[in-house]
Amino acid sequence: MSALIEFRDVCKYYVMGDTTVKAADHINLKIEKGEFVAIVGQSGSGKSTCMNIIGCLDVPTSGEYYLDGQNVGQMHKDQLAEIRNRMLGFIFQQYNLLPKLDLLENVEVPLMYAGVSRTERRQRATEALERVGLGDKLRHKPTELSGGQQQRVSIARALVGKPFVILADEPTGALDSRTGREVLAMLQQLHKEGNTIVLITHDNSIAAQAERIIRLEDGRVVYDGDAHAPEATVHPKEGGAV
Numbered sequence: 001m002s003a004l005i006e007f008r009d010v011c012k013y014y015v016m017g018d019t020t021v022k023a024a025d026h027i028n029l030k031i032e033k034g035e036f037v038a039i040v041g042q043s044g045s046g047k048s049t050c051m052n053i054i055g056c057l058d059v060p061t062s063g064e065y066y067l068d069g070q071n072v073g074q075m076h077k078d079q080l081a082e083i084r085n086r087m088l089g090f091i092f093q094q095y096n097l098l099p100k101l102d103l104l105e106n107v108e109v110p111l112m113y114a115g116v117s118r119t120e121r122r123q124r125a126t127e128a129l130e131r132v133g134l135g136d137k138l139r140h141k142p143t144e145l146s147g148g149q150q151q152r153v154s155i156a157r158a159l160v161g162k163p164f165v166i167l168a169d170e171p172t173g174a175l176d177s178r179t180g181r182e183v184l185a186m187l188q189q190l191h192k193e194g195n196t197i198v199l200i201t202h203d204n205s206i207a208a209q210a211e212r213i214i215r216l217e218d219g220r221v222v223y224d225g226d227a228h229a230p231e232a233t234v235h236p237k238e239g240g241a242v
């Protein structure tokens, strides 16, 4: 059986005048259904590049990307949008909620794109918001909530379409440490329930919440394994454990 996510020699190059930036440099990786993986690395190491490819927001310059056995790496925009909507749920650092819409409407957005009927949308969005503890705020606007609560809305929105993969890019980056821990606990709970989670972070202590760490440096994988092995938290450039 093939992996849920598979990169085969994935490269992403940006040509800037005379120089070529290798944002992803021959990356090979496989993520199986139900895994909780953190992609870590310092600023500029290629984390967002990988996230954009995994999330079908961008395609590799060369190499192949298979999502659930389909070669999505070379698809065109419309096909990518369809796959993205059907298979992926996103959580971003800045929540990306729509300020004019209430919580229910925000969470319904992916279902609207998926063509789900109004009644079913309402029901599923209500359930998703109840699940993240916001069942009493369905008609509030995002600006009436705390940062942690807004991030919970974005988790509800990521979940509501029953995605194959939940992709979280620095989901705790804008939160204080206690609220950040609550959001991470929620991701762990979703993992226990069988969801596949890919968490992108530059922070080792956050990455340690996952079961597996993929560490990037200059667009290359320099570690891929158990999140709790001693070598998982070594910065190769600094040569010491954190």
Ligand SMILES: Nc1ncnc2c1ncn2[C@@H]1O[C@H](COP(=O)(O)OP(=O)(O)OP(=O)(O)O)[C@@H](O)[C@H]1O
Pocket: 014, 016, 021, 022, 023, 041, 042, 043, 044, 045, 046, 047, 048, 049, 050, 202
């Ligand atoms: N659109 C672009 N055009 C040119 N270079 C880019 C572009 N996007 C990314 N890069 C370069 O590719 C490399 C990897 O960038 P990427 O955004 O993936 O890093 P990152 O690990 O997400 O960093 P951060 O932690 O700062 O978000 C960097 O050197 C960056 O400057």
Ligand SMILES: [Mg+2]
Pocket: 047, 048, 049
């Ligand atoms: Mg980034």
